[in-house]
Structure formats: structure tokens, C-alpha cells
Amino acid sequence: MPRLLHILPHEGGGGEALVDVLGRLSEFEHERIHLSRSRDAVRGGPSIALGRARLRRRARDADVLHVVGDAAAMIALPALRRRPAAVGTHGLHLLRRSGGAAGALVRRRMRAVLDAAGVVLCSSQPELDELAAISPTAHLRLVVNGTELPPRRDPDARAAARAALGLADDVVAGLYIAQLEDRKRPLDAVAAAERAVARGAPFVLLVVGEGPLEDAVGARAGAAVRPLGYRDDTDLLYAASDVFVLPSEREGQALALLEAMAHELPVVVSDGVGNPEAVGESGEVVPVGDVDALADVLVRLAGDPAERAERGAQGRRRVETEFSIERYLDTMRTVFTELSGQTPRR
Secondary structure, three states: EEEEEEOOOOOOOHHHHHHHHHHOOOEEEEEEEEOOOOOOOOHHHHHHHHHHHHHHHHHHOOOOOEEEEEHHHHOOOHHHHOOOEEEOOOHHHHHHHHOOOHHHHHHHHHHHHHHHHOOOOOOHHHHHHHHHHHHHOEEEEEEOOOEEOOOOOOOHHHHHHHHOOOOOOOOEEEEEEOOOOOOOOOOHHHHHHHHHHHHHOEEEEEEEOOOOOHHHHHOOOOOOOEEEEEEOHHHHHHHOOOOOEOOOOOOOHHHHHHHHHHHOOOEEEOOOOOHHHHHHEEEEEEOOHHHHHHHHHHHHHOOOOHHHHHHHHHHHHHHHHHHHHHOOOOHHHHHHHHHOOOOOOO
């Protein structure tokens, strides 16, 4: 049985959830390592040397390497040159936030990753186009994320979920689920909810997540905003909610967005890279940072249950045809099977 080593930058987050899903590929023996003890670059920095050492030891016995994210891939570059490897880009967060001289260095390092990897898995078309400009000879492949298709929305389950959260029948509940950090722009969602309520919309935003902006979000708690911290009962949250809101400035392709669509929620995202192409007709796309435009959409959706229902139905159909978990796993099975018979590119 081929041995598959998943290499993650740190514990938790979307990458961890992705590797959990890939564990269903029973044709492979799965192992994972984390290169840092923290998602915070300053706190986690000293542990990266230990992560590199673990990677050197464990990569020797792997048939295929699977690296999650551009930062992890750059750290793992020596291993990519010795073993067949698939690199998942997942938002290109290091590349996209690096400018000036540091940005030039990151681009050179990224080109080396592209030249070494057996295949680079891009979760959105903008990622693929951006990387093709860095290395025209890279083996790039568009592989969108997938999610489970849950049971259809049930009125009784919805009523029970809303009762558990103390939501009145006439309140339209928005839902934000993501890390509370700058690039996810949770404070934009908070400000838009406040403006929607000030304009008379019967709306409240449930904010689920933790991170550097947790205190700033908590300080805005009130009639329009309910911070809930970290929650693992996401099915209950989707059942209770009416609209999903995620105004990130950049994403790979947010799993929470796809889950919300699968749960028949209309979605509102920003035009930052990663999420808009997933939305289709299931929601609205507003400019990054345009709180007024976001508030306008929330006011309209809060007052139009028919539009919410139609957008939600379109989202579920889109997940069923374009973003199913079965389709994703079939694609990744093919990728890993092909790589297991290859030698490294360089």
C-alpha cells in the first residue's frame, strides 16, 4: 500500500480538515506532520527547525508527499526534490501578502517549488493563472474543494436549532464562520450587520471563530452582533441561520462557504480571490472592504425570504454538481495514484 505523507504548516484550520477528508482514501497509508507548533509566525518560528528535521526523517519512507499551502511547500522544498509530490496552493497566502524585496525572494522560492513538484493543485483559477506566470513549465491542475451534501433543510430541525441559540422567529440570522484575522475581514461583516440593523433590518450576525481579532469582535457584541467563539456544532449553526457572510480579501476556496451552500444558505462574499467563482447564482459578491455594499445586500436579503430560498436552492445544486466530496476524492485518488509511480522531477 503506497504511503502518503501529508505536510501541514501547523495544526488546525482548513488544511487539517482537508487532510481529515483525504483519510477516506483507503488505498493509501496516511501520515501527517506539522512544520510549526503555532499558526502565528512569531510564536511558531523557533519550532520550524524541528519540523524540518521531522520531515527529513519521515519523508524517506513516503511514496508520495502532499503539501498543504505555499509556506509549507517552501519549507519542504528539499524533500520535494527527493520524492514525488503534490503541492496544494490553498490561497497562496505567503506569496500574496509578500511585497518588495521580500516578495521577490518569495517568488523565486515559489518558482523552485513549482519546478520541483510533480503536480501543483490550484483551488481556484486565479491561483492557477498567477502560478503559470511564475513558471510556465509547472505542472498545474485546477482541483476545487468538495463537501458533504447534508439532508435538506428541515423545519423542525431549524426550529430546534434556533431555540437552542435563543433566536426569535422574526429575526434573520447571518452566519460568519472563519478565523478571526485581518484577511478574513470579520470586522467588515460586523460593521455591515450593525448598519443593516440601524436601517431597520431584523438581522443579527452570529460570529463563529477565534483568532487575533477576537477581542475586537467581542467589543462589538450587541443587538446586531453575537460573538459565539469557537464552535464545533456547525450543523446546528447552519440549520439555525438564514444567510452566510464571508467578506475575505483572499481565500483558497473556503470550506465553510461550500458547507453553507450545501446547507441551502444564500451566501455573500467579497470579490477577493478564491470565493467568487464558487458562488455562481447562489449569492452575492461585493467589493472587498465595501461595508455599505455588504450592508445593502444584508438589508435586501433580510426582507426577501423568497430570494433567500431560491439562492439557497441554487447553492445546494451547485455543490451537488460542482463541489461534491465524491468528485473531490475521485480527483485526489487519481492524482496520488499517478504520483506513486513517478520519480521526482528534479
